[in-house]
Amino acid sequence: MNKIIGFIGCGNMGQAMMGGIIKAGLAAPDNIIVGDLDERSLKKASENYGVKITTDNNEVAKNSDILILSIKPNIYPIVIKGIKDHVRENVLIVTIAAGRDIKGTEEMFGRKLKIVRVMPNTPALVGEGMAAICPNDKVTKEEAKEVLHIFESFGKGEIVNEKLMDVVTSVSGSSPAFVYMFIEAMADASVLDGMPRDQAYKFAAQAVLGSAKMVLETGKHPGVLKDMVCSPGGTTIEGVAALEEKGFRDAVISAIRKATQKSIELSKL
Template sequence: MLKIGFLGGGKMAHAMAKGFIAAGLTKGDHIRASCHPNDTASLENFRELGAEAITENPPVVRNSEIIIISVKPQIVPTALGQIKGMVDKSRLFLSIAMGITINELESLAPENARVIRVMPNTPVLVREGASVFVRGTNATDEDANITRKLLTAVGSCDEITENHMDAVTALSGSGPAYVYVLIEALADGGVKMGLPRDISYRLAAQTVIGAGLVVRETKEHPGVLKDNVTSPAGSTAAGLHYLEEKGFRSAIIGAVEKACDRCREVGDVYAGK
């Protein structure tokens, strides 16, 4: 049972904690989280897991083997500054703070800290997350293996180079929001055509789940799978034609591009550029 501490108790931290418990990697009473005193919802969410939820960072660090930095990017310097003199090399730091590079994390963290930068997404809550990580200077192969074990327990995991992190954030980090809009739109279309709303939402959600699994499991190109569903002069062909007329692909590509640009802007701010 891993002893895991969260510096910050927001939605992603709670999703990861819940996923780790569901995967059997830890238990509620092995988790500690620090939350803002006014964030009563986050404090209660962690306490409902059986975790210790408090309003100070040092006790979380003292009693944890793995420290997940899950505060907002602008709070990272303050949070790490509070623990800079109290940590030995036995602890591994995983940061999910957007835009904070490995170099910046290592400069803020305790000297010679073992740091890994991670980008998960919210489906870790149901153990279907898409996560990546980047090793810091002092991170060992064992650290990478522990990180991979944590992340694969709640979804998929890939090791990448840091220059790809902004694009990953824009695609899989922000991607669930794009998919939720798609599900909502599919369901609205079903309702427009006469389906009850509850059935429309179930059908839309399951359709997205099923299509994603087919892409993942068959490893077929999505274009080939699309062609397999599209009969000559059929309803799918008519629907796809309408999507092309409305720039559906271009809109999705543009969303990823804009999100990536924003990640870079945030990174530049914290790098002092």
């Protein structure tokens, strides 16, 4: 990809993206320019990845072929107001802010530009992110694939319809918190039964990681994989029965749907 990739915002997600892009060879460090008011974050990005840095967002806006707005949703209006007259007509703008839909972003820029709305998640920080990619009607299929490749450099990605973004927010964006709670609960039970806590976290976390990998790599239905572990009259089916008795599935479904509804409410503010 022989294009200049610009970042406005140099936080954890932005730096995770830079690292993935460079590691995958999608862009050389010299072709990445990063703007932020936090000079410490800029220095860290420069030291870690060798990218160009600046405290002037307009410098990033003017020179980028792909412009990634890696900033908090609440400061989108302020940042866009400052750069909107400096972005080129054919720039590809990537947004990663929850609750900021494509139409709203277009209105902030005051003109129709190529915009790709993306919802990544925090496992991107360890190279295992999941991102939903949604381009507007000005973005070509090839350009959408370019953005997809960027996010696949530190995890996986899927192109989705924008109407699914609130569901993506819950099932992908919010759900890591639910998984951490599950890991913590399994570790607490193991500690209760005598296992050292550090060891308990390792066993529980690796079990979740391996199980997720089984779903992705075998292509088998999660129910089939569950049945493979459940021997008749064994320990696993005993635990499954306890989870069902406590309403495990209902609780998870409720959590995901509550998060989706909250995302819908926030997008209307």
